[in-house]
Amino acid sequence: MQKLINVISLSGGKDSTALWLYALEQGVDLMPVFADTGNEHEKTYEYIEYLEKELGPIRRIKAGFTEQIENRRQYVTNYWPDKLRKDIPGKWVIDPGVPTEGLDGVLLDDPPEVEPNDPLKEYKGVYGWIWRPAINGMSNQEAEETINRVLEALIPTGNPFLDLCMWKGRFPSTKARFCTVELKVRPFFDQVYLPLIEGGHHIISWQGVRAQESYARSKLPEREGTPEGYEIYRPLLNWKVEEVFAMHDKHGIEPNPLYKEGMGRVGCMPCINTGKAELFEIARRYPEEVARIARWEEIVKQVSKRNGASFFANL
Ligand code: SF4
Structure with a gap:
């Protein structure tokens, strides 16, 4: 019924x-x-x-995410040996924080036509466009070490x-x-x-x-x-x-x-949207949460391609 x-x-x-x-x-x-x-x-x-x-x-x-993690393990095993050794060309991407309006008031809808002198470095400030740097492919040994590192750590923990x-x-x-x-x-x-x-x-x-x-x-x-x-x-x-x-x-x-303890909102502790003032309160009152996130950063770093991971990208 x-x-x-x-x-x-x-x-x-x-x-x-x-x-x-x-x-x-x-x-x-x-x-x-x-x-x-x-x-x-x-x-x-x-x-x-x-x-x-x-x-x-x-x-x-x-x-x-057990199934998704298993699929990623398969992907890392099967595709990374080739993928990691390939060069990734740099490209211009829109900086979401900057309007694409030129100094003369003209909108720059298309990316700049020239590449920066050093394509391996990030380059900012061209009418709201950012150069995402090129990445050189890894050597055989680097690729093998990366794959081994990721596979060793990429095991579900049960924490969503x-x-x-x-x-x-x-x-x-x-x-x-x-x-x-x-x-x-x-x-x-x-x-x-x-x-x-x-x-x-x-x-x-x-x-x-x-x-x-x-x-x-x-x-x-x-x-x-x-x-x-x-x-x-x-x-x-x-x-x-x-x-x-x-x-x-x-x-x-x-x-x-x-x-009552200075949290503006209740949800993840911390949330990716947490501002500096609230983060200060979290660190002051709950240092164990900050320590947990630091442990998580180490784990996610281990399973990331470039061996780096940070909970807050920019604060
Ligand atoms: S971290 Fe993500 S899921 Fe958690 S409260 Fe913030 S936006 Fe929501």
């Missing part, structure tokens, strides 16, 4: 908690789901347990965030933000929505986003359908942050304690 199923993605943050409380007030029976990225602070895991005790059962899901980075050979970044899709969106769809859709059920996905958070969010509609066949509902769209905390107070539910 077809059922209407209301699903909520719980992050352990204030908005999704307020949303759950709002739904309970409305008498709506929600299915709360927590997608564990593996990069959450211990207090967030404890907070999820607290919510579960206070409000009801929470389903936990997490992404897995770390395994994702090992699969990709790099950390996500603000410009290559593959983490949200791989750690939240896709596991949610594959593990929660798809089986329900295939079972013939109608799903409403409750989302705790608010217009106050960003310009992009202020443009979102309260309700919309998705091509995948479920509906999205955003009842907190016009709520102010004070109303969110007031909802916690009204129901005697504590917000995640991380808010």
